[in-house]
Structure formats: structure tokens, C-alpha cells
Amino acid sequence: MTSASRYLEIAGLTKAYPNPFGQDIAVVSDFNLILRRGEVCSIIGHSGCGKSTVLTMLAGLNPITSGALVVHGREVVGPGPDRAVVFQSPCLLPWMTAFENVMLGVRQVYPHGTGKERRQICEYYLSIVGLADAMHRYPREMSGGMQQRVGIARAIALKPRVLLLDEPFGRLDSLTRMDLQDVILDILNREHITTMVITHDVDEAIYMSDRVCMMTNGPEATVGQVLEIPFERPRVRSAVLEHPDYYGFRACLLSFLEKQEHHKSSHVAAFETRQRVARTDDDAVVTEPVEEPISV
């Protein structure tokens, strides 16, 4: 098995937080996923199911409880420039221009480059996100969409092995969202960066991804199933929308989200029942068994 076929490996990933009763509650449990080099994988699931928890662990921003995260054969032990993150809010430094915001990371990643080289890298990536004429503007002088373009340029300019996108278009209008989806796909087609996208939008997931990972509801959220999206790259939106299989994939993903919503309360109730500890008169501890739903 080549390292290219297991470029990003998430094995048995678990994240637990203590509750007020001194118990560890796993929000994400035994999460397994492998991405090939250059693949784009979306993670969909309900709000609060643990999608961003997985992403922040992969970014090295959130310590894991157990399991392993491996990128190109190296275990993730903390943040690093090999993994760039674009959050929903671009979080630009307001006293710096777009160019200076991008340069901030470039200086760290290319410490031995000349000033000219670093400047050219910043200008190149700002221009491919469509900001060639606005790179010396301050964040307050830019729209939300433009600020997010800076955030994307800042991430890509680091030449990361893995790009992590945490609902990057969540605060944008539909037109800007579609525009930025194409900007990112265009970059990924050129740079072949292995990418994970957290999203609630099933159309976005299908259009952008090679595979969609459906996450079950938390607590103990995990992979429900993975759906391969076989459309060829580079993708043309109209061709994807007209593909005869498109609405089959869409219906499957929507049905998954609806079913997760419908059974959210029962899953939480089942989890709480399992966690419930009944103390008998002699203080013996009895944990009640619960039948878990199972996916097929």
C-alpha cells in the first residue's frame, strides 16, 4: 500500500471531555477515515455532532484523547504549516493589508527565501483568488467574500500538505459562495492539495468532493458511511448538476441528515440511559444496558 493511497490517515480517533460527575464523555468516538493524496473529502453532519472537533484535532489545535492522526507518514502532534486551516471567519489582522496578512505566514514558512521571492508568492496567491487589484486594502475596506479570499490565499500560500476548510463559505451569500467554491476547486486542481471540508450544504459537498463522509450524531459521533462521488475533475457546475446520478447522491445525503435529525433526541436519550448509574441500597453500581441503533 503506497503512502499516496493513505496520505491522510485517521485511525480510531476519539475525543472525550469530562462531565460534572467525573466521567469522560466521548464527543467523537472511534473515527476512522483514510484519504488519498490530492483527494477532497467533505464531512457532513448535524450542528454539534463533532465535525469541527475532528478538524481541529487534525489541525493540531485540539489534543486527541486516543487514536492516531497521520499525514504523509508523520503523526500529527501539534499545529504545523503542513496543515493549513480556513475557518468560517477569516480572522484577518485588521491593522494589516491583505498582502501583509498573507506575508505573515509566508515569512514563517519560507525563512530562507529572499524578500522578492516571498513577495512574489504572496502576489501570486492573492491574484489567483481574484485579489490582484485589492491586495493592499485593509480588511475594513473589503467585503466578507473578499476577506475570505484573503484567508484562502493565506492558507494556500503556505503550500500545505493538507488543507482544512471549516465551513469556509458559511457566512457568504449564494453567489459569492459558488464563486469561492470555484476559486478553491481551481486551486486544488492546480496544486493537488489533500483537502477536508466541513459543510452543512449537501450540494457543496457533492460539487467539491471526491468523497463525502457522513457523521452520526454525538455524543460518540463517528463515521456513518462514506459516499464516493465519481464525477470527473475538473468539474463544471452545470455538468455536475445535469449528471443523472447527481440527484441520487443528493437524496441520499439529505435523507441521512433528516434521519439524523429525527433520531437525534432518541440517540441522546439512549446515551444518557447508558451513562446513568443506578446506585442501589448497598452502593453497588449497576449500568443499565441499552440497545443501540445500527446503520447499514
Place this chain on the structure above:
Amino acid sequence: MSDPFPWLIRYVEVWVPTEDGSHLTLQSSRLVGEEAADADAPGVPDVRPGEGVAGRAWQQKSATILQEDPSRVLDGLSDACGTTLKAVLAIPVFRRHEIRGVVVLGCGDGLGAAEVWSRDDRDELAVSVGLYAGLPSFEFISRYTKFPKGAGIPGKVWTMEQPQLARDPEQSGTFIRSFGNDPAQISAAIGLPVNHAHGFAGSVLLLLSDAQTPLARDIELWECRSDPATDEHHLPVTELVSTTSLNAEHNTGTADAAAPEAWQQQILKQLTATNSPAMFKAENLALPDRAAFSLAIPFFRGESLTAVLTLLY
């Protein structure tokens, strides 16, 4: 005895190894349903690895589905057992490296699905062979579905290295592949691992049935605990830890496991002695629910018998 439904499984064969382990021999075959009877299979030759459906499952260490049949094995089998079979499934049973038997199931008309999930190069399970009836949306999405370890019934079977049984999976809310208005409504699902050597061999047989054409009158999954034999003159001691049944009344949780019933004890005793799948007739064993016969398939982890799947007809 009249059955209310046409069973999805119409015919059962059990193949066991010959004494020297070089061949499989047909131990018993049986028609299922109203006409439940020993099937007439005179002169069926023993098979080596790769020969016939049973031999192929043995050689590949994988569950097998035969539906497109250039060698016309299916037609021959249909003629021999006197019922029309649409497909034949075979699941091998290994104890460590040793073949202990192959169970062959002949499927008739009915609603449901049979799938072989095989481990791919990125450690996910993908459908390698599928047989579907009345499930067009399910069939479509299955081609693109992958289960990592632990996900879905196939992934759980892999993790546990044990069979899994699910009642009414459509009601569970996590029946992810059931998104369309398919004519069939899946009412039961069973996932069966092929274990070899010390654990999972990379293949799961998943059977899904509609309430109109069930897999069996009842299906029970027994979780077992085996203590190794103290010496070569004694058999290992196998206990029944819990029972999961399609009939909820028969379930026993691990916390208050009921004592095994006589028929369960007798089946366990035989499986512990032979380590091979077997059929048990009502004439010889008081089976529950007016069942005419029972098919019992043992599952091993290494040398230990860890589970038994019992199909009652």
C-alpha cells in the same frame, strides 16, 4: 406445516471437511418452507478448493454470491432441489487456518439483498458482489458506499469479528442507504464475518430481507464464551453468554442471561464437538416456534467459538 411467507432462502446445504481436510463433502441439504424436506442430492462429488461454489468460498476465504452462472451450476442446483433459485450464497467457516465447513444458501424470488463487502486498499469495506430485489435506490447508492472499520453493520462486523443482527433497521434512523421509495422495506439485516487465522479475513456477507420474504422464521445470534480444553481428552467448555433474536421475546441481555434452553444446549454441544456448521431437524431436537429444522453456523476467533448464528425454518 404451512408457512405464512415464501422464505427468501429456499435451499440450504452444509459442506464439511473430509477427515484428511483435503476436500469438502456435502453433509446435508434441505429445502426450506412448506415443502421442507431433505433435498435429494445423490452422488454429489466432494470438492477441493476452487471447485463449485463451496470450493470457491473456501479458496477465496470470502463469502461468495453466484448469480450469473456460465457453468449453469445454478440451473443444475435448481433442478436437483426442485425449486427455482435466483442466486446461491456461500459462506466459509474457518477455525484458525482450518476450513470447518461451508454453508450454501439458495435464494428464490423475494424482496431483499445479499452483498459481499470486501476490504479495499484503503482499509474500507466496499461491495464486491451484490444481489438486489426490489431495492433500486439502495442498489444504486451501494455502488458508491464505503464503510470504514466500525461504520455500519459491515464495519461493526469487522470491528467485533462477530456476526451482527439488526431488527427493523429502517426504524433505527441510521439506515443510511435506504433513501428512496424502494418497493422493499428492509425488516431484518444480518452481517456475517469470514474469520481466518487470528481474526477478520476481510469479507462480510450482509443479508437484508423484506418482511414479506423473511430470511427465516426466526434468527438467533448467540454470543458464546469458550474456555480451552484442559487436555486433549476433553472438549472446550462453551457457555452461552447472550441471545439476540429477531423475535424480541427471545432476547437475553448479558446482565441477566437466561439459562440456555435444551435445544440451544444440544446445538452448542454438537458445534463444540465438531467445530462445523450443521443442520438440526425437529424430529431429533425440540426446536422452538414449530420450526421444522435449524441451521447453526459457528464463528471462531482464533480457536475459540465466539458466536453461533441459528436460522430456524
